[in-house]
Amino acid sequence: xxxxxxxxxxxxxxxxxxxxxxxxxxxxxxxxxxxxxxxxxxxxxxxxxxxxxxxxxxxxxxxxxxxxxxxxxxxxxxxxxxxxxxxxxxxxxxxxxxxxxxxxxxxxxxxxxxxxxxxxxxxxxxxxxxxxxxxxxxxxxxxxxxxxxxxxxxxxxxxxxxxxxxxxxxxxxxxxxxxxxxxxxxxxxxxxxxxxxxxxxxxxxxxxxxxxxxxxxxxxxxxxxxxxxxxxxxxxxxxxxxxxxxxxxxxxxxxxxxxxxxxxxxxxxxxxxxxxxxxxxxxxxxxxxxxxxxxxxxxxxxxxxxxxxxxxxxxxxxxxxxxxxxxxxxxxxxxxxxxxxxxxxxxxxxxxxxxxxxxxxxxxxxxxxxxxxxxxxxxxxxxxxxxxxxxxxxxxxxxxxxxxxxxxxxxxxxxxxxxxxxxxxxxxxxxxxxxxxxxxxxxxxxxxxxxxxxxxxxxxxxxxxxxxxxxxxx
Amino acid sequence: xxxxxxxxxxxxxxxxxxxxxxxxxxxxxxxxxxxxxxxxxxxxxxxxxxxxxxxxxxxxxxxxxxxxxxxxxxxxxxxxxxxxxxxxxxxxxxxxxxxxxxxxxxxxxxxxxxxxxxxxxxxxxxxxxxxxxxxxxxxxxxxxxxxxxxxxxxxxxxxxxxxxxxxxxxxxxxxxxxxxxxxxxxxxxxxxxxxxxxxxxxxxxxxxxxxxxxxxxxxxxxxxxxxxxxxxxxxxxxxxxxxxxxxxx
Numbered sequence: 001x002x003x004x005x006x007x008x009x010x011x012x013x014x015x016x017x018x019x020x021x022x023x024x025x026x027x028x029x030x031x032x033x034x035x036x037x038x039x040x041x042x043x044x045x046x047x048x049x050x051x052x053x054x055x056x057x058x059x060x061x062x063x064x065x066x067x068x069x070x071x072x073x074x075x076x077x078x079x080x081x082x083x084x085x086x087x088x089x090x091x092x093x094x095x096x097x098x099x100x101x102x103x104x105x106x107x108x109x110x111x112x113x114x115x116x117x118x119x120x121x122x123x124x125x126x127x128x129x130x131x132x133x134x135x136x137x138x139x140x141x142x143x144x145x146x147x148x149x150x151x152x153x154x155x156x157x158x159x160x161x162x163x164x165x166x167x168x169x170x171x172x173x174x175x176x177x178x179x180x181x182x183x184x185x186x187x188x189x190x191x192x193x194x195x196x197x198x199x200x201x202x203x204x205x206x207x208x209x210x211x212x213x214x215x216x217x218x219x220x221x222x223x224x225x226x227x228x229x230x231x232x233x234x235x236x237x238x239x240x241x242x243x244x245x246x247x248x249x250x251x252x253x254x255x256x257x258x259x260x261x262x263x264x265x266x267x268x269x270x271x272x273x274x275x276x277x278x279x280x281x282x283x284x285x286x287x288x289x290x291x292x293x294x295x296x297x298x299x300x301x302x303x304x305x306x307x308x309x310x311x312x313x314x315x316x317x318x319x320x321x322x323x324x325x326x327x328x329x330x331x332x333x334x335x336x337x338x339x340x341x342x343x344x345x346x347x348x349x350x351x352x353x354x355x356x357x358x359x360x361x362x363x364x365x366x367x368x369x370x371x372x373x374x375x376x377x378x379x380x381x382x383x384x385x386x387x388x389x390x391x392x393x394x395x396x397x398x399x400x401x402x403x404x405x406x407x408x409x410x411x412x413x414x415x416x417x418x419x420x421x422x423x424x425x426x427x428x429x430x431x432x433x434x435x436x437x438x439x440x441x442x443x444x445x446x447x448x449x450x451x452x453x454x455x456x457x458x459x460x461x462x463x464x465x466x467x468x469x470x471x472x473x474x
Numbered sequence: 475x476x477x478x479x480x481x482x483x484x485x486x487x488x489x490x491x492x493x494x495x496x497x498x499x500x501x502x503x504x505x506x507x508x509x510x511x512x513x514x515x516x517x518x519x520x521x522x523x524x525x526x527x528x529x530x531x532x533x534x535x536x537x538x539x540x541x542x543x544x545x546x547x548x549x550x551x552x553x554x555x556x557x558x559x560x561x562x563x564x565x566x567x568x569x570x571x572x573x574x575x576x577x578x579x580x581x582x583x584x585x586x587x588x589x590x591x592x593x594x595x596x597x598x599x600x601x602x603x604x605x606x607x608x609x610x611x612x613x614x615x616x617x618x619x620x621x622x623x624x625x626x627x628x629x630x631x632x633x634x635x636x637x638x639x640x641x642x643x644x645x646x647x648x649x650x651x652x653x654x655x656x657x658x659x660x661x662x663x664x665x666x667x668x669x670x671x672x673x674x675x676x677x678x679x680x681x682x683x684x685x686x687x688x689x690x691x692x693x694x695x696x697x698x699x700x701x702x703x704x705x706x707x708x709x710x711x712x713x714x715x716x717x718x719x720x721x722x723x
Contacts, residue, residue: 007585011574018573158569165533165563166587169555173586 008176093377185221323405562631621652
């Protein structure tokens with residue numbers, strides 16, 4: 001059986017490379033892969049350099065601050081950067097639209113900056129040409145053109161009847177053709193495998209992510225190869241097989257991956273960033289305004305503080321009341337923003353859940369999720385970065401408010417300065433992306449869907465084997 | 475004779491009381507015949523007489539409904555795969571892979587039939603025996619005529635060393651030269667002991683190669699006849715035999 005399968009696969013390969021369509025198709029695919037790789041590597045380099053430069057500049061600016069009031073530092077702000085992982089240049093994911101850096105300052109949460117979408121008109125018009133797009137969307141199309149006639153053409157010419165009349169079973173024939181077509185797909189994955197190897201060597205902690213990605217794309221190629229052989233085996237002729245497969249490609253790779261997220265967005269609408277800001281500010285206004293001397297909340301806060309310290313006036317407090325008000329105001333602001341943000345994150349999670357539930361109908365969608373998750377460029381990784389950045393921002397601002405409270409006197413508050421050495425004690429941790437287990441947990445559903453599709457493809461081929469054998473009396 | 479009563483003691487083909495119907499329409503009724511090694515049996519009949527159905531039953535491509543067929547002693551109903559190992563089948567329209575050379579086609583078909591890789595020299599010898607040159611063997615099959623494609627399949631039969639050749643309308647679409655070459659090839663195979671069953675309504679081909687005749691009409695086998703010497707080179711005599719058989723039915 002094994003030698004028959006390899007014989008069929010070898011023969012299919014020989015036929016494939018001698019087809020007039022193979023060489024131009026393979027070259028076009030290879031060129032697209034190389035161009036997309038070149039583009040993304042350049043982008044990776046540019047983003048990496050830009051982040052490096054901005055980090056160095058932010059550090060230098062932070063260190064170069066003169067003696068100043070701590071609240072000036074709160075408004076001077078700082079930057080948080082989401083490092084670009086080694087697989088992110090293969091799969092941009094949502095980062096092209098979300099950006100990878102955030103300006104951290106007091107009293108507000110900012111959105112991420114420096115997204116490719118905001119810097120590239122071409123991206124807004126044409127979307128991304130990434131290696132992931134080429135492999136997820138264009139590789140199945142190339143495999144369709146390579147393999148649509150695998151069985152249909154043999155049926156048309158009479159070869160199928162002739163071969164099955166002399167063969168004990170159709171199974172080696174179908175398995176061999178599946179293997180040959182999958183081998184063509186695996187060949188297209190070689191650049192990804194090389195990048196993966198480099199990623200594993202340079203950053204061993206990414207090995208699990210690399211393994212997830214390679215497994216996902218490998219299974220995807222097997223699924224498409226099996227579907228192509230199945231449809232080719234069911235079609236009456238090669239023309240019908242091609243039309244059927246193109247329709248399948250449009251549904252699985254174009255329509256569903258675009259329609260489902262759109263429907264999810266309509267079903268669970270998430271507010272825009274501006275709407276989130278407005279919601280947070282409205283919530284804040286309901287709680288209290290630290291700048292309004294007659295605000296009931298802050299009047300009560302002052303009374304409680306005076307009682308705690310057993311004094312009549314804020315001027316008599318052993319600490320700077322202005323700093324306390326700033327800290328309380330920041331706490332309230334952060335809570336309001338956190339609630340508004342969590343509402344947005346919740347809607348995103350519900351959208352993702354809704355898409356996940358229906359991703360079972362498209363292996364393309366499942367691979368998209370797996371690929372982005374493994375690359376660390378999906379929504380969950382982005383939200384992880386936003387939460388970590390917010391935690392850093394809050395810690396920084398409250399540390400400065402603490403300096404304000406304890407190191408600046410209430411009298412002549414605004415005229416006082418602290419030495420630049422004080423800023424060294426402010427926490428400025430670099431963002432640490434989650435480890436691969438985070439990605440694995442997020443994409444286990446997608447991986448299960450892909451494996452389910454693979455099993456279904458195997459079952460379809462098994463059914464086709466019996467059908468062909470019945471049709472030819474085996 | 476192509477009759478079980480008169481065939482040699484160890485016939486290659488034994489068809490015994492075979493009947494077959496598509497749904498409720500009878501196609502073959504109580505057919506019995508036998509073909510000895512080295513004998514060429516021509517099964518004649520008009521369109522829809524059941525000739526191709528008979529071939530498909532011999533190949534095990536249709537389930538046997540009644541009766542028994544043995545190929546080189548192997549029961550087709552019980553062991554269809556094993557029975558097919560003893561048969562080289564040449565359909566009316568021979569198909570080959572146009573992207574492959576003759577040699578590559580031959581090697582691949584042999585591998586599918588369960589033969590391990592054979593040496594080029596042996597394959598080339600089979601091709602030459604079938605009437606194709608080494609240059610033909612190394613040329614892409616897309617350049618082959620129908621006659622050359624048939625020779626390629628005959629070469630396959632030679633390389634497989636099967637005892638039985640089944641031909642479905644072998645002369646269809648061939649020019650007279652190619653028909654004559656195919657006839658010579660079949661006779662040469664017969665001389666080496668290969669039994670042949672050909673279904674056809676081409677009387678010229680029958681006159682050139684057949685040793686024995688049987689007529690199928692409306693699913694029934696007419697009286698089997700040894701091909702008279704007079705009919706060997708005389709199509710008119712053959713036509714008269716054909717019409718006689720048709721009238722008897």
